[in-house]
Every structure is written in structure tokens, then in C-alpha cells.
Amino acid sequence: MIEASGLSKRYGATMAVDNLSFSVPPGQVTGFLGPNGAGKSTTMRMVLGLDAPTSGSVTVNGQPYAAYRRPLFEVGALLDAKAFHGGRSAYNHLLCLALSNGIGRSRVDQVLDLVGLRSAARKRAGGFSLGMAQRLGIAAALLGDPPVLLLDEPVNGLDPEGVLWIRTLLKSLAAEGRTVFLSSHLMSEMALTADRLIIIGRGRLIAQTAVADFLSGGTGNFVRVRSPQAGALATLLTRQGAVVVQQADDTLHLTGVPCEAVGELARANGLTLLELSARQASLEERYMELTRDAVEYRTAKRAPAPSPNGGQS
Amino acid sequence: MNAGASPRSSSSSRSRVAGILRSECCKLRSVRSTYWTLFAAVASNVGLAVLLAIFLPRQLSAHEKATIDAVRVSLGGLHLSQIAFGVLGVLVITSEYDTGMIRATLGAVPRRRLLLAVKIIVFAVTALVVGIAAGFAAYFVFQAFLTGDSLRTSLGDPNVLRAVIGSGLYLVVLGLFGLGLGAIARSSAGAIAVLFAVLFVPSLIMALLPHSWQTTIGPYLPTDAGGAIFTVHQDSGSLGAWSGFAVFCLYATVPLVAAFVLINRRDA
Numbered sequence: 015m016i017e018a019s020g021l022s023k024r025y026g027a028t029m030a031v032d033n034l035s036f037s038v039p040p041g042q043v044t045g046f047l048g049p050n051g052a053g054k055s056t057t058m059r060m061v062l063g064l065d066a067p068t069s070g071s072v073t074v075n076g077q078p079y080a081a082y083r084r085p086l087f088e089v090g091a092l093l094d095a096k097a098f099h100g101g102r103s104a105y106n107h108l109l110c111l112a113l114s115n116g117i118g119r120s121r122v123d124q125v126l127d128l129v130g131l132r133s134a135a136r137k138r139a140g141g142f143s144l145g146m147a148q149r150l151g152i153a154a155a156l157l158g159d160p161p162v163l164l165l166d167e168p169v170n171g172l173d174p175e176g177v178l179w180i181r182t183l184l185k186s187l188a189a190e191g192r193t194v195f196l197s198s199h200l201m202s203e204m205a206l207t208a209d210r211l212i213i214i215g216r217g218r219l220i221a222q223t224a225v226a227d228f229l230s231g232g233t234g235n236f237v238r239v240r241s242p243q244a245g246a247l248a249t250l251l252t253r254q255g256a257v258v259v260q261q262a263d264d265t266l267h268l269t270g271v272p273c274e275a276v277g278e279l280a281r282a283n284g285l286t287l288l289e290l291s292a293r294q295a296s297l298e299e300r301y302m303e304l305t306r307d308a309v310e311y312r313t314a315k316r317a318p319a320p321s322p323n324g325g326q327s
Numbered sequence: 328m329n330a331g332a333s334p335r336s337s338s339s340s341r342s343r344v345a346g347i348l349r350s351e352c353c354k355l356r357s358v359r360s361t362y363w364t365l366f367a368a369v370a371s372n373v374g375l376a377v378l379l380a381i382f383l384p385r386q387l388s389a390h391e392k393a394t395i396d397a398v399r400v401s402l403g404g405l406h407l408s409q410i411a412f413g414v415l416g417v418l419v420i421t422s423e424y425d426t427g428m429i430r431a432t433l434g435a436v437p438r439r440r441l442l443l444a445v446k447i448i449v450f451a452v453t454a455l456v457v458g459i460a461a462g463f464a465a466y467f468v469f470q471a472f473l474t475g476d477s478l479r480t481s482l483g484d485p486n487v488l489r490a491v492i493g494s495g496l497y498l499v500v501l502g503l504f505g506l507g508l509g510a511i512a513r514s515s516a517g518a519i520a521v522l523f524a525v526l527f528v529p530s531l532i533m534a535l536l537p538h539s540w541q542t543t544i545g546p547y548l549p550t551d552a553g554g555a556i557f558t559v560h561q562d563s564g565s566l567g568a569w570s571g572f573a574v575f576c577l578y579a580t581v582p583l584v585a586a587f588v589l590i591n592r593r594d595a
Contacts, residue, residue, distance in 0.1 A: 099358055099426045106357035110350050110357065114346050114349075
């Protein structure tokens with residue numbers, strides 16, 4: 015369980031994180047989502063006690079991170095995959111971290127096996143690909159077998175196989191009852207991995223919700239119906255309280271009425287339907303809708319899309 | 328998943344500090360820069376001792392041979408080895424900041440002052456062992472390569488043992504000075520630049536100042552004060568061996584104290 019309350023961080027005139035309150039429950043993958051520069055990494059650094067909040071507080075399983083005497087047993091973190099000394103071997107990198115918390119060599123071998131780096135363990139980590147570096151970072155996070163995992167953009171720059179591996183691993187860790195907190199600027203990734211979402215923009219909380227609730231709450235959901243008697247159908251539907259938008263001679267977009275009701279209505283009135291379908295906004299569309307006003311770096315054409323290969327926020 | 332990670336049984340503060348000590352030892356011995364810098368230091372000490380023993384006696388007059396500080400001459404490699412120790416001291420802390428490793432380190436050890444103290448201890452002990460060994464190596468190699476007896480000394484002569492061991496102490500304190508600078512600058516390039524400036528620039532400026540200033544301030548410059556510990560024939564104006572060394576330690580204390588203050592105040 016991670017709990018933030020009124021968390022704020024000011025850099026000069028900018029509020030990187032602005033009065034952020036959220037909680038990350040155990041047993042689920044919670045996605046931490048926001049455009050580049052939204053304050054995700056800053057928030058994660060504050061969780062780990064690396065950056066001091068300007069105001070507010072954040073606790074991990076009820077205690078501030080810095081209060082833990084052997085924190086690797088409480089929280090495993092991956093902030094920056096390449097954050098190791100390039101001249102040190104993967105094994106020694108992990109061993110240095112492990113020793114500081116009284117973790118033995120056998121556990122280092124175990125986590126190396128777990129992430130599939132056994133064969134490269136004695137090589138200089140500086141020569142690792144980004145995918146191997148991410149695996150090394152995750153191995154470090156798992157050293158203390160912690161109940162809480164916190165990962166900043168863990169799939170950034172990974173090949174599809176690596177992405178799938180991390181996704182599966184994180185889900186299995188959450189299924190074991192751990193708290194998994196995962197940041198990304200890619201909604202599509204979160205859609206596949208996360209159970210819950212915490213969405214921020216410009217340092218402020220935009221939404222904190224289950225993925226399913228997040229989808230159904232959007233304005234992008236409508237029913238599409240095609241009929242040769244579209245005019246008559248529109249009149250009937252309007253009488254039923256639906257909002258009807260005529261798209262073409264035979265095509266209507268409806269909101270405020272479920273698919274089933276449209277079908278029943280058509281049958282009862284002997285109208286022919288050529289097509290009847292419910293359209294749900296994708297997570298991506300919902301995300302865009304929510305963060306439209308909170309994107310810090312916008313392209314000139316007012317396209318609010320976050321860059322898919324951008325750096326960390 | 329639950330197999331293997333050590334239990335939290337022994338979380339007494341003594342075992343916790345022991346763990347951090349082992350971790351920092353592991354860091355120091357698992358990178359090549361440690362071996363390179365220490366090797367460079369020993370090689371400079373020994374190499375210059377050989378060259379000085381072979382070539383210097385031929386160039387000195389009889390009077391010079393009688394008055395020169397032959398022990399200090401034998402330790403002439405310090406001019407180079409001090410650079411290596413200073414750089415290693417810097418790297419002990421800046422390699423963490425340059426690579427981003429510091430975040431993982433502070434994630435594992437959130438008590439930053441404890442971490443810094445342990446880093447200082449691990450470096451100091453390593454530097455002490457290698458520094459003193461390098462001092463003795465230089466001294467004995469110099470004696471071995473001397474052809475005449477004019478510059479020959481013995482460890483039993485007054486102050487000779489102190490000077491040889493003192494050369495090691497000098498290197499330790501210089502390295503700690505670098506470590507302090509590194510912890511403040513948090514970047515190798517910046518800290519090494521400042522280190523070199525502090526080592527070499529004051530003497531250059533001093534040479535431009537009036538003679539009376541040179542005699543009053545000169546002995547208190549970092550390298551002059553620190554040099555007293557490996558000098559046998561003290562100049563009349565210079566500080567005594569231990570008082571000079573104390574001044575030198577004071578120089579190193581300044582950045583270290585600043586580092587202890589800053590490390591808890593700054594974001595990592």
C-alpha cells in the first residue's frame with residue numbers, strides 16, 4: 015500500500031507535483047499515467063525519499079520510506095534502467111545492493127535466474143542492451159522479495175518480447191498479493207497491464223479509478239445504427255429520450271439508449287436494421303479526452319498526442 | 328518468489344552498518360578505476376624513486392648532497408601519486424552520481440550521512456594500506472638503486488620512519504579531500520578540476536606575491552602544510568611535521584563537513 019496525501023513539489027516557479035493525494039492498494043497493478051512532464055517520476059522519487067516534498071507526505075505500508083532500516087525488503091524500485099556503473103558486472107551490481115541490506119549471494123543468483131540474466135551475469139553491465147538493463151533493474155527491485163514494487167516506465171524502449179515478459183511478470187507479482195505501482199505515458203500499455211489507474215497532468219490528479227470504470231465513464235460511447243427507414247427510427251428514438259445525431263442518409267449515432275432497446279424498438283415497429291453496434295471509446299481516446307488540457311508540451315497543430323517514444327517525465 | 332531473500336532477523340544497527348560496509352567494499356573492488364588509480368599511484372612512487380636514485384646523485388654537488396632531504400627526494404613520486412589518490416577519492420562518490428547509481432544506493436540505504444561515513448571509512452582504510460605500502464616501496468627502491476652512499480638513509484635515522492609513513496597519511500587525507508569535493512560537486516569533472524586547482528594554483532599565485540607574504544602564508548598552503556609530514560629536514564619557515572599535517576587535515580575537513588550538511592538537504 016502506497017499512500018500520498020497533499021504531496022507537492024515545487025521547482026522554482028513550477029509546481030512539478032501539485033497537491034497530489036492517491037493510494038495504491040495491494041494485490042493489483044496500478045498504472046500511473048500522465049503525459050511527459052506530468053510529474054510521474056518526481057512523484058516516484060518522493061515515494062522513495064530521494065526528493066523531499068515541498069509539502070504533503072507519502073508513506074509505504076504506513077511508514078515513510080526513509081524510516082525503513084532495510085528498505086529492499088519493503089519496496090523494490092526501478093527508476094532508471096541504466097542507473098548502474100557500466101564497469102561493474104551485473105552480478106557485482108546486484109551484490110553491492112544486496113549486501114547493504116544483509117541479503118546473501120544465493121539470492122543474487124536467484125534474481126538473476128528470475129530475469130534470465132544468468133548467462134550475462136559476469137559481463138560488464140555497460141555493454142547491456144536496454145532490454146538487458148531493464149531486466150537488471152527489475153532483478154535489483156526483486157532482491158529483497160518486497161511486498162511493494164514501484165517501476166518508472168519499465169517498458170520504455172523494450173522490444174515486444176521484453177514488453178510481454180514485464181507485463182506477465184508484473185501481473186503475476188500482483189496476483190501474489192503485492193502492491194505494483196507502474197508509471198507510463200502510454201495508455202495502450204496500461205490498458206493491457208493495469209487494474210487501476212491514477213492519471214495526472216501538470217502535477218495534478220485527473221482521475222483515480224478502476225480501468226473498467228474509467229472506460230464506461232467517457233463521453234465517447236455511442237450506439238451506431240443503420241436503417242433504410244432512418245428518419246422514422248430517429249423520430250421513435252427521440253420520443254424514447256435518446257439523443258440522435260444523423261451521420262448519413264441511413265446512419266444514426268445514438269447516445270442515452272442501449273443497443274438492446276434500439277433492436278426491440280425496431281422489431282416492434284417493423285423497421286429494417288442493416289447494422290446495430292455499440293461503440294466504446296478506447297482507453298486511448300478517454301485518456302486524450304482527460305489530459306487534453308494538461309499536456310505540457312503540445313505540438314503546433316494542437317494534437318494532444320503524447321509522443322510514443324518520448325523520454326521519462 | 329518467497330524463497331531465498333534473507334529474513335529480517337538480524338536488524339541490529341551493528342549488523343546493518345556491517346552490511347553497508349560490505350556493500351561499499353564490494354563497490355570499491357568491483358570497478359577497474361580503483362585498481363587503475365591505485366596501480367598508477369604505486370607505479371609513480373616506485374618509478375620516480377628508481378629514476379631519482381639513478382640520475383639525481385650525478386647532478387648534485389657535494390654540498391647539495393650533504394644538505395638535501397634525501398628521504399623527501401626518495402618520495403618524489405608523490406607529485407604524481409597524489410593525483411591518482413585525489414582522483415580515486417573523487418570517483419568513490421561521483422561515480423554514483425555520474426551513472427545514476429546513487430538513486431539505487433539511497434534506495435537501499437536511505438540514511439545518507441551513514442552512507443557517506445561508511446564510504447569515507449572504506450576509502451580511508453584502503454588508501455591508508457596502499458598509501459603506506461607505496462611509501463615504503465618508494466623508500467626501499469630508492470635505497471636499492473642508489474650507487475653511492477651519499478644519499479643513503481636508514482629507517483632508524485631520526486624522523487625517517489615518520490616521513491615514510493607520513494607520505495601514506497598525506498595521500499589518504501588528499502584522497503579524502505577529493506571525496507569531500509566529489510560529494511559537493513556530484514560530478515567527476517567538476518570535482519577533479521577543483522581538486523587540481525586547490526593543489527596547484529595556490530603555489531603559482533604565491534610565486535607572484537611579495538616575499539614577506541610568501542614566508543607568512545606559504546607554509547599554510549595545502550601542499551606545503553601537508554608536505555611537512557614527509558619532510559625530514561624542515562625548512563626554518565615551514566610548519567612542523569604534525570602541525571603541518573593538522574593544517575592539511577583541516578583543509579580536507581572543510582569539504583567533508585559541507586558534504587555531510589548538503590547530502591541530507593539536496594534531492595538525489
